[in-house]
Amino acid sequence: MIDxxxxxxxxxxxxxxxxxxxxxxxxxxxxxxxxxxxxAAIVLESLFExxxxxxxxxxxxxxxxxxxxxxxxxxxxxxxxxxxxGPDGYLEHLRRAKAAVGIPIIxxxxxxxxxxxxxxxxxxxxxxxxxxELNIYYIPTDxxxxxxxxxxxxxxxxxxxxxxxxxxxxxxISPYFSSLPHVAKRLDQxxxxxxVLFNRFYQPDFDLENxxxxxxxxxxxxxxxxxxxxxxxxxxxxxxxxxAVTGGIHTALDVLxxxxxxxxxxxMTSALLKNGIGHLATxxxxxxxxxxxxxxxxIRQMQGSMSQRAxxxxxxxxxxxxxxxxxxxxxxxxxx
Numbered sequence: 516m517i518d519x520x521x522x523x524x525x526x527x528x529x530x531x532x533x534x535x536x537x538x539x540x541x542x543x544x545x546x547x548x549x550x551x552x553x554x555a556a557i558v559l560e561s562l563f564e565x566x567x568x569x570x571x572x573x574x575x576x577x578x579x580x581x582x583x584x585x586x587x588x589x590x591x592x593x594x595x596x597x598x599x600x601g602p603d604g605y606l607e608h609l610r611r612a613k614a615a616v617g618i619p620i621i622x623x624x625x626x627x628x629x630x631x632x633x634x635x636x637x638x639x640x641x642x643x644x645x646x647x648e649l650n651i652y653y654i655p656t657d658x659x660x661x662x663x664x665x666x667x668x669x670x671x672x673x674x675x676x677x678x679x680x681x682x683x684x685x686x687x688i689s690p691y692f693s694s695l696p697h698v699a700k701r702l703d704q705x706x707x708x709x710x711v712l713f714n715r716f717y718q719p720d721f722d723l724e725n726x727x728x729x730x731x732x733x734x735x736x737x738x739x740x741x742x743x744x745x746x747x748x749x750x751x752x753x754x755x756x757x758x759a760v761t762g763g764i765h766t767a768l769d770v771l772x773x774x775x776x777x778x779x780x781x782x783m784t785s786a787l788l789k790n791g792i793g794h795l796a797t798x799x800x801x802x803x804x805x806x807x808x809x810x811x812x813x814i815r816q817m818q819g820s821m822s823q824r825a826x827x828x829x830x831x832x833x834x835x836x837x838x839x840x841x842x843x844x845x846x847x848x849x850x851x
Contacts, residue, residue: 517806518813519799521555523757523779524646524683524708526619528555530802531774531814532795535761535782536560536623536650539792541608543615548792550616553799557618558648558782561625562605562635602635609642619645621685624676625652632672633679646683649676652714662693669698670705677706685759687711690742699750709757710750711782712743734785739763744776749832751777751822767801774814775821 519530534557539545541560549557612620622639624632624647632649639647651672655665669688677684686707692698699710720731740763747758760773761782773781786794811817819825823832 517803517811518815519802521774521779521814521818523556523759524621524685526556526645526683528619528780530555530799531770531778531780532799532802533759533780533782534558534787534795535784536648537784537788539784539787540612543608543611545792546612547615549795550618552792552795554795555618555780556621556645557612557616558621558623559605559609559612561623561648561650562602562639563625606638606642609639609644613643621646621648623648623650625650632676636676636680640680640682644682646685646708647676647680648685648687648711649673650687650711650714652716654716666692666698666701670701673702673705673707683708685709685711685757687714687761689714689716690746691716695746696750696753699754699756703754703756707756709759709779710754711759711761712746713762715739715762734788735762735765736785737763737765737769740769740772744772745832747773747776747778748822751819752824767798767805770798770802771805771817772821774817775819777819777822779818 521528521531523531523533530553532553532555534540534549534554536558537560539549540557546557609620609622620643622642622644624635624639636647636649649672651669653665653668669686673684673686684707686702686709688698688702688710690713702710715735717730717732719728721727722729740760743760743762747760750758757779758777759780759782760776760778761784764770764773764781764783765786770781783795783798786798790797806812823829
């Protein structure tokens with residue numbers, strides 16, 4: 516019998532399929548369907564730092580007062596109290612989700628400063644979360660801020676949250692560091708039990724007719740997986756922390772690639788938004804079929820089998836392979 520079990524954040528999971536944060540997880544019925552369709556764990560939609568700040572400082576009341584005098588200020592801020600469930604509603608939803616299913620429920624905090632994170636990290640723990648995902652979403656725009664200051668900010672944030680909670684802590688980061696291996700190692704040392712690779716920064720679009728900057732949300736595509744595979748394969752074996760791949764996971768083959776690179780779990784959201792929650796069952800079935808056809812007995816057997824440490828040609832992950840890639844494309848073009 517094929518063994519799909521894996522471990523992540525110290526949790527024993529029935530398979531590597533984890534649902535990453537999305538509006539789908541706001542509904543308990545959806546959460547039950549995810550479990551029934553094969554999800555091994557669910558990361559709830561993030562509670563945002565701005566929502567915590569609104570509640571703790573009554574900023575929403577101040578902004579509402581301002582809009583009475585300046586109508587144009589209505590467009591400056593989103594209705595943070597109405598976005599997803601709000602801080603108190605989030606905690607109650609987490610409690611209900613835990614009671615509704617038997618798989619691990621992971622809370623999520625999204626922001627870039629300590630602020631109210633410490634307090635709410637504890638509250639998420641007390642509400643029954645099996646683990647906490649710290650989704651650090653920070654875009655440095657200050658020309659005076661050096662790269663080492665940004666790294667130190669990440670390190671301090673993770674260290675403080677780690678010291679405040681007992682439950683396992685995952686840290687979701689972006690790939691935009693001058694030395695990603697160094698950042699990963701420091702976060703590992705700061706107490707991260709897992710690294711989630713990678714966060715997706717959403718770039719706004721320009722509305723040329725109205726001369727406005729507008730939100731632009733595009734769901735992930737399988738092409739985004741390549742960046743994740745590359746870095747997981749490079750980092751594998753150098754960290755104590757587990758690794759999760761998120762972004763670009765759409766099919767069973769994507770899950771298999773993530774495992775072979777060295778990830779413990781593969782997270783998906785866009786594929787479920789596109790194809791429905793039942794797509795999890797399809798991926799689960801195809802995962803078993805592929806492993807049976809290729810005579811794999813377990814997920815653990817393949818984890819890290821195509822990492823930089825394991826492959827015959829480690830240069831495939833380095834600059835040494837760069838010229839070969841370009842020249843091979845040129846040769847293909849000439850052959851046509």
